[in-house]
Amino acid sequence: xxxTIDRLPSQQHRHxxxxxxxPLSDVQHAVRAARHHADKVLTAxxxxxxxxxxxxxxxxELVTNAALHTHNGPAELHLxxxxxxxxxxxxxxxxxxxxxxxxxxxxxxxxxxxxxxxRALACAFGCHRVVGGKRVWxxxxxxxxxx
Numbered sequence: 001x002x003x004t005i006d007r008l009p010s011q012q013h014r015h016x017x018x019x020x021x022x023p024l025s026d027v028q029h030a031v032r033a034a035r036h037h038a039d040k041v042l043t044a045x046x047x048x049x050x051x052x053x054x055x056x057x058x059x060x061e062l063v064t065n066a067a068l069h070t071h072n073g074p075a076e077l078h079l080x081x082x083x084x085x086x087x088x089x090x091x092x093x094x095x096x097x098x099x100x101x102x103x104x105x106x107x108x109x110x111x112x113x114x115x116x117x118x119r120a121l122a123c124a125f126g127c128h129r130v131v132g133g134k135r136v137w138x139x140x141x142x143x144x145x146x147x
Contacts, residue, residue, distance in 0.1 A: 038056060095129050
């Protein structure tokens with residue numbers, strides 16, 4: 001599996017936020033690979049463990065949805081620190097399900113509950129088209145919220 005971790009905080013330049021990219025071609029094991037990669041990267045970046053725990057839940061939901069909507073096609077996980085927030089983005093090759101990716105608030109169907117969890121954990125959440133598919137993203141505060 002080919003991964004990249006760019007500009008870790010100890011190596012970053014003044015205007016280069018830390019970022020990471022993980023291709024997910026083996027979709028059967030994509031969630032486990034994405035969680036393992038993110039845990040390693042976010043720990044190396046010094047992200048608080050409570051934020052990492054929530055981020056791993058968000059990543060699990062986004063990667064699972066990508067695998068389901070692309071019928072096990074390829075996907076990519078992107079992590080980025082920007083403006084004191086962690087940006088998690090999953091890009092996949094299925095653009096035709098974009099309107100169903102973000103469920104309505106009143107959705108009572110059998111699906112979409114995972115994205116409701118993402119919405120609850122993230123301070124911002126959305127989806128947009130990209131060349132060849134879509135990108136679903138979530139932003140999370142880098143400071144753990146007090147309970």
